[in-house]
Amino acid sequence: MLELDRVSKRYPQGQTALQAVSLELTPRSMHFLTGHSGAGKSTLLKLATAIERPSGGRIRVGGDDITRIPRRRIPFLRRTIGTVFQDHKLLFDRTVYENVALALQVCNFPRAKIHGRVQAVLGRVGLDGHRHKYPITLSGGEQQRVAIARALVNKPDLLLADEPTGNVDKELADELMDLFHEFQQFGMTVLVATHDLTQPQRLGLPQIQLHRGQVAS
Amino acid sequence: MRFLIPLRQHREVLAEVLARLAGSPAATAMTVLVLAAALALPAAFWVITDNLERLGQRLEAPGTMTLFLERDDPPQEAVKSRLDRQRDVTGITYVSPEEALEEASRLLGLGESLEGLPENPLPGSFEITLAPDRRQPARMAALAETMEGWPGVTQVQYDRRWVERFQAAVGVLRQVGVVVGALVGAVVVLVIANTIRLAVAGRRREIEVIKMIGGTDAFVRLPFLYMGLIQGLLAALVATGLVAAGVTFLSSGVAELAAQYGAGFGLRDPGFDYLGVMLAIGGGLGWLGSRLVVGRHLRAVEPE
Ligand SMILES: Nc1ncnc2c1ncn2[C@@H]1O[C@H](COP(=O)(O)OP(=O)(O)O)[C@@H](O)[C@H]1O
Numbered sequence: 001m002l003e004l005d006r007v008s009k010r011y012p013q014g015q016t017a018l019q020a021v022s023l024e025l026t027p028r029s030m031h032f033l034t035g036h037s038g039a040g041k042s043t044l045l046k047l048a049t050a051i052e053r054p055s056g057g058r059i060r061v062g063g064d065d066i067t068r069i070p071r072r073r074i075p076f077l078r079r080t081i082g083t084v085f086q087d088h089k090l091l092f093d094r095t096v097y098e099n100v101a102l103a104l105q106v107c108n109f110p111r112a113k114i115h116g117r118v119q120a121v122l123g124r125v126g127l128d129g130h131r132h133k134y135p136i137t138l139s140g141g142e143q144q145r146v147a148i149a150r151a152l153v154n155k156p157d158l159l160l161a162d163e164p165t166g167n168v169d170k171e172l173a174d175e176l177m178d179l180f181h182e183f184q185q186f187g188m189t190v191l192v193a194t195h196d197l198t199q200p201q202r203l204g205l206p207q208i209q210l211h212r213g214q215v216a217s
Numbered sequence: 218m219r220f221l222i223p224l225r226q227h228r229e230v231l232a233e234v235l236a237r238l239a240g241s242p243a244a245t246a247m248t249v250l251v252l253a254a255a256l257a258l259p260a261a262f263w264v265i266t267d268n269l270e271r272l273g274q275r276l277e278a279p280g281t282m283t284l285f286l287e288r289d290d291p292p293q294e295a296v297k298s299r300l301d302r303q304r305d306v307t308g309i310t311y312v313s314p315e316e317a318l319e320e321a322s323r324l325l326g327l328g329e330s331l332e333g334l335p336e337n338p339l340p341g342s343f344e345i346t347l348a349p350d351r352r353q354p355a356r357m358a359a360l361a362e363t364m365e366g367w368p369g370v371t372q373v374q375y376d377r378r379w380v381e382r383f384q385a386a387v388g389v390l391r392q393v394g395v396v397v398g399a400l401v402g403a404v405v406v407l408v409i410a411n412t413i414r415l416a417v418a419g420r421r422r423e424i425e426v427i428k429m430i431g432g433t434d435a436f437v438r439l440p441f442l443y444m445g446l447i448q449g450l451l452a453a454l455v456a457t458g459l460v461a462a463g464v465t466f467l468s469s470g471v472a473e474l475a476a477q478y479g480a481g482f483g484l485r486d487p488g489f490d491y492l493g494v495m496l497a498i499g500g501g502l503g504w505l506g507s508r509l510v511v512g513r514h515l516r517a518v519e520p521e
């Protein structure tokens with residue numbers, strides 16, 4: 001589903017964020033991407049969504065080579081990937097419903113279809129009663145659930161999360177990780193970047209460890 | 218084509234943009250008024266030159282013309298009967314070569330001396346007077362051309378200089394209007410571009426999110442293009458209203474002035490064609506201004 005072949009990334013300022021990283025996520029698998037701050041976790045996720053471009057190597061997503069994907073095709077790549085960030089990136093002048101529906105609007109979904117989809121996904125992340133609230137009135141954990149709902153509503157094959165539990169307490173973190181685990185069991189390929197090493201053990205899931213831009217075995 | 222934006226999307230974006238503009242009425246009104254004031258300037262030029270041109274066509278040249286005949290054996294009777302049949306012509310006087318020579322001597326103050334010439338160099342001519350309502354420059358020019366084609370007529374003369382001067386002046390004014398229009402067009406594009414630049418900056422986060430969840434450039438651009446278009450259209454509408462108000466305000470004064478000169482002339486309202494042209498120009502400039510900045514600024518906003 002996601003395949004990196006000796007990928008490296010050097011930022012223009014000179015830092016080498018990734019060096020000869022190879023990995024393959026098989027469909028319907030779930031992995032944690034671990035490592036200290038600065039190890040290159042975020043960089044790896046940005047390469048997969050073409051936010052950054054690799055300096056070397058090859059990247060494939062869902063069988064397509066996206067190493068040198070043309071600019072105009074990037075939106076269509078991103079529609080096949082659900083992304084969740086630590087700072088959730090919600091729009092505060094829109095309701096929970098509108099935030100989630102936006103992900104379908106940008107794909108030109110008809111309004112009638114949008115409604116059912118958004119309802120269903122909000123139910124799945126446990127936000128049924130919060131549809132018409134504004135994100136600012138929600139707790140950190142609930143806000144992150146809205147972001148997860150937005151990442152899921154387009155039914156992506158691949159879900160990438162960058163430190164999704166960075167801003168919530170231990171109990172909520174466990175709940176959110178359980179949610180990601182559920183999605184994997186529903187057939188999604190999931191990669192969660194985190195520096196919380198208790199999660200792979202708790203869920204019994206494999207981890208890919210990054211150390212200074214390289215995969216540590 | 219998956220890159221095209223469906224009509225439904227256009228409708229939704231349009232509704233959203235209208236709501237956004239209505240949501241900040243003061244800012245919208247400011248922009249629209251500034252643009253309207255700018256657009257009203259060339260529009261006023263246009264209306265003024267249009268009216269002056271119309272006036273020029275109705276100006277009366279002195280209503281006399283002279284038809285010079287051939288010197289040798291001119292078909293004087295034939296020309297006379299043709300003139301009789303011209304509806305525009307009310308008075309016909311024949312001036313013989315001898316009378317012309319006398320007149321010339323008198324004008325030159327030469328007394329009898331010209332009579333000593335072996336042969337009279339002057340041709341015979343007809344002085345004609347035109348009906349007062351048939352003295353428009355275009356009509357006189359057409360008549361002169363017709364008569365110059367008649368057998369036996371060598372030349373038709375009438376005083377058209379001051380009418381031509383007036384028309385030339387109107388022409389210069391029109392050119393000034395075009396220059397003013399071009400400058401104002403540039404100003405409108407810049408003002409819209411700046412408004413859109415601020416709008417893009419204010420919605421950075423939203424653009425970033427839309428790009429992150431797979432919105433195309435076209436999708437991100439559309440609301441901004443509509444914003445430029447609508448502001449341009451509103452400005453054109455207001456500018457047309459301003460000019461129409463100006464015309465109404467001035468027209469009674471102009472009609473009074475014209476009446477003192479015995480002319481039934483009033484300012485003409487710009488009318489609907491003109492409104493259409495103004496809307497096309499305003500909307501086009503708005504779209505253009507927005508298009509110029511939006512592409513560059515959107516590229517700069519990338520998800521992080
Ligand atoms: N946009 C950037 N420009 C320059 N250097 C960057 C940029 N983003 C990350 N880096 C550098 O790349 C390295 C890896 O960063 P990152 O991928 O954010 O690590 P992590 O997410 O594991 O904390 C760090 O040394 C960081 O300073």
Ligand SMILES: [Mg+2]
Pocket residue numbers: 038041042043162
């Ligand atoms: Mg990071």
